[in-house]
Amino acid sequence: MPNADEMPADTHPLATLFLACVVILLTGLGVSAALGRLVYLPDFVTRVEPFRQQLLESLGLHDRHASGRADELARFDGRFSAHPFATLMHVAPGGLFLILAPLQFSARVRSRYLPFHRWSGRVLVLASFAVGSSALYLGLLMPYGGAGEALAIALFGGLFLAAIGRAVVAILRKNVDRHREWMIRAYAIAVGISTVRAIGALLDVTLSPIGVRPTTIFVLSIWTGWVVTLGSAEVWIRVTRRRVRTRPMSSAA
Ligand code: HEM
Known part of the structure; x- marks a missing residue:
């Protein structure tokens, strides 16, 4: 995902503004979720539940699985309270990744503060490994959404680590264009976790009242959120590839 000062000069200003707003919103959502889970590690989602209830009530909607909701929440939150180390190793570096990564795409930051870009890049590689x-530990060994979630985590978690690896190899070979493209993919998968949440909330409000199970909604939101975000990143890479390659190395974004 690009920063506003990353856009090629002929990008429409409204498109620039729209992308910048989307990136800021998704980053804010992801960092808030990470902070929420950090502070209320054993029961964050249970604590958020009254707000969900209020929303459904204000819309005049009724969750057809309301009677089993408490058990469902306990099952969801229980995995994090039973595995606090894995949870901390996920959400703390995850929040840090979301805050630092957008700065890496800024040509202004890179040209003025190159040592920061390099050190922040190393921190990001460590954070992404954690x-x-x-993510593979939580999503493959104890997936809330069953096989549908495990498959998504194997695919997108594997892609995330592979993208970081390819980005590192590319920059070691001084191939800035490839480095940029793989970092955009890695960032899209990371920030995709926020798209998953936004889509999850939308699907919850629309599908719970017609009786769709929470695990099904969860799995649907995971696949939709990541496919949409990674797909958008892929489009962005292709649209900007030729223009970016004509620019000098220090300003390639
Ligand atoms: C880098 C930014 C990321 C942040 C800020 C983040 C944040 C979080 C948070 C807060 C949770 C706890 C869920 C909750 O409280 O509702 C969580 C769970 C999880 N995340 Fe991430 N995450 C990130 C990246 C990823 C990536 C790249 C993957 C894999 C592709 C991933 C896979 C998972 C899985 C499997 C769980 C457990 C979900 C479950 O089964 O309930 N996350 N994440």
Whole structure:
């Protein structure tokens, strides 16, 4: 995902503004979720539940699985309270990744503060290793959404780690264009976790009242959120590839 000062000069200002707003919103959502789970590690989602209830009531909607909701929440939160180390190893570096990564795409930051870019890049690689390995641990060994979630985590978690690896190899070979593209993919998967949440909330409000199970909604939101975010990143890479390659190395974004 690009920063506003990353856009090629002929990008429409409204498109620039729209992308910047989306990135800021998704980053804010992801960092808030990470902070929420950090502070209320054993029962964050249970604590948020009254707000969900209020929303459903204000819309005049009724969750068809309301009677089993408490058990469902206990099952969801229980995995984090039973595995506090894996949870911390996931959400703390995850929040840090979301805060630092957008700055890496800023040509202004890179040209003025190159040592910061390099050190922040190393921190990001370490953070992504912690995020990716804990994601595989949580998502493959105890998936809330069953096989549908495990498959998504294997795919997108694997892609996330592979993208970081390819980005590191590319920059060691001084291939800035490839480095940029793989970092955009890695960032899209990371920030995709926020798209998953936004889509999850929307699907919850629309599908719970017609009786769709919470695990099904969870799995649907995971696949939709990541496919949409990674797909958008892929489009962005292709649209900007040729233009970016004509620019000098220090300003390639
Ligand atoms: C880098 C930014 C990321 C942040 C800020 C983040 C944040 C979080 C948070 C806060 C939770 C706890 C869920 C909750 O409280 O509702 C969580 C769970 C989880 N995350 Fe991430 N995450 C990130 C990246 C990833 C990536 C890249 C993957 C894998 C592709 C991933 C996979 C998972 C899995 C499997 C769980 C457990 C979900 C479950 O089964 O309930 N996360 N994440």
